[in-house]
Structures are given as C-alpha cells and as structure tokens.
Amino acid sequence: MMTSYLQLIALFEMSLTCAVVLIILFQKLSSIQMPFIGRLASVLLLGNLFFWTLGLTLELPLSAYVRGVTGDLSIVTMLLLWSTLLPSVKKIPIEFKVSIAIIAIVFYPLALGFGMWDPYGWGYGSIGFLIVVILFAIACGLAGWIKGVWILSVAIIAWAAHWHESANLWDYLLDPFLAVWALFAIPNAIYLKRREKAQSGYLFRAG
Numbered sequence: 001m002m003t004s005y006l007q008l009i010a011l012f013e014m015s016l017t018c019a020v021v022l023i024i025l026f027q028k029l030s031s032i033q034m035p036f037i038g039r040l041a042s043v044l045l046l047g048n049l050f051f052w053t054l055g056l057t058l059e060l061p062l063s064a065y066v067r068g069v070t071g072d073l074s075i076v077t078m079l080l081l082w083s084t085l086l087p088s089v090k091k092i093p094i095e096f097k098v099s100i101a102i103i104a105i106v107f108y109p110l111a112l113g114f115g116m117w118d119p120y121g122w123g124y125g126s127i128g129f130l131i132v133v134i135l136f137a138i139a140c141g142l143a144g145w146i147k148g149v150w151i152l153s154v155a156i157i158a159w160a161a162h163w164h165e166s167a168n169l170w171d172y173l174l175d176p177f178l179a180v181w182a183l184f185a186i187p188n189a190i191y192l193k194r195r196e197k198a199q200s201g202y203l204f205r206a207g
Contacts, residue, residue: 006165010072011051014063017073019046020081036087043085072164074175075155083147093145094189097182099136104179107170123168130156133173 023042027033034042050063058065083089111120122129133156140148152173158164159172166172 011063014067015047015050017078018050018066019043039085075158075172076151077175077178079151097185100182120170123170
C-alpha cells in the first residue's frame with residue numbers, strides 16, 4: 001500500500017515536471033513569454049495528459065515511461081523547474097551553479113567507486129552531512145537567494161518524511177540532470193555577464 005502511494009506521488013511529480021519542461025521549451029523556441037495564468041492553465045492541462053492513460057493503447061501513463069528512463073528527479077531539480085512558472089523569477093546565483101558543479105564533479109566519481117570512500121553513504125542519516133546541507137541553505141539566505149533556502153528546506157523535509165522511495169538525502173538534493181544543468185549554465189552565465197558589460201560600455205561610451 002505504501003509503495004503504491006509513493007509511486008502515485010512520483011507519477012504526479014513527473015507529470016507536472018514534464019508539463020513544465022514542455023512549457024519552458026515552447027517559450028524558448030517560440031520566444032513567446034506566456035502570462036502566468038496561461039502557464040498555470042497549460043501545466044494543468046499537460047499535467048493531466050501525462051498523468052492519466054486517457055484510454056490510449058499505452059498500458060501506463062506517459063509520465064511512467066518518462067520516469068522509467070529518467071528515474072526520480074531530486075526535489076531541488078523539480079522545485080527549480082516548477083519555480084520558473086512564477087510571475088517574477090529571480091535569477092539563480094552563479095555561486096549556486098558553481099557549488100552544484102563542484103559537488104557533482106567530486107561526488108559522482110567517488111560514488112561510482114573511483115576512490116577510497118563513498119560520500120553517498122553520508123545520505124543515510126549522517127548528522128554531519130545534514131548540518132552541512134543546513135549551513136549551505138543558510139549561506140544561500142545570507143547571499144540574498146531566499147528561494148534557495150526554501151528549496152533546500154523542502155528537500156530536507158521531504159527526505160525526513162520519506163516522500164520518495166529513496167531513504168538517502170543525496171537523492172533529494174542532487175541528480176545527474178541538475179549536475180549537467182549546472183555545468184552548462186556556468187559558461188552561459190559568464191557569457192551573458194560579459195555581453196551585458198560590453199553593451200553597458202558601448203551605451204555609456206563618450207561620444
């Protein structure tokens with residue numbers, strides 16, 4: 001009973017995530033910024049299409065097949081995606097992206113056995129690791145990124161409540177998609193900053 005309940009939650013989350021990703025892709029490809037009400041209505045419509053079988057020839061909902069390929073996303077990844085639908089979205093600090101990239105570069109090789117110790121084991125109730133995550137959330141707040149504090153807090157609460165099938169805190173904080181996003185987002189953020197500086201220098205150039 002508990003397993004089916006967790007699977008239902010996972011399908012619901014994946015359905016919303018698939019809907020959000022499609023909306024993000026549509027806005028990127030079409031250069032059309034949908035209003036908040038339009039984004040919300042689209043998520044509800046697309047989310048239902050992914051969640052229910054709708055009498056199609058498929059035996060499972062579309063989100064189940066997506067989940068079979070991607071696995072469960074971390075709470076951090078999902079909330080970052082879902083928050084893009086909000087009316088006003090503050091840019092994610094580059095410091096956060098750099099931190100995620102560094103953690104991923106160190107974590108995944110060690111977790112796969114390339115080293116003498118496995119940091120993945122810390123996620124099974126290590127108080128020290130939990131304290132580090134809380135301190136990281138506090139650092140996000142001190143840096144002025146309050147959304148990061150909320151996202152990490154929800155991830156910790158979801159782990160404590162066993163919201164997903166995994167009992168490891170790492171699975172609520174990090175996944176390969178978040179790592180790849182951070183690695184590609186860093187050079188893009190640097191490029192955008194340089195372009196903004198160049199444009200600013202051109203606008204304020206004497207004459």
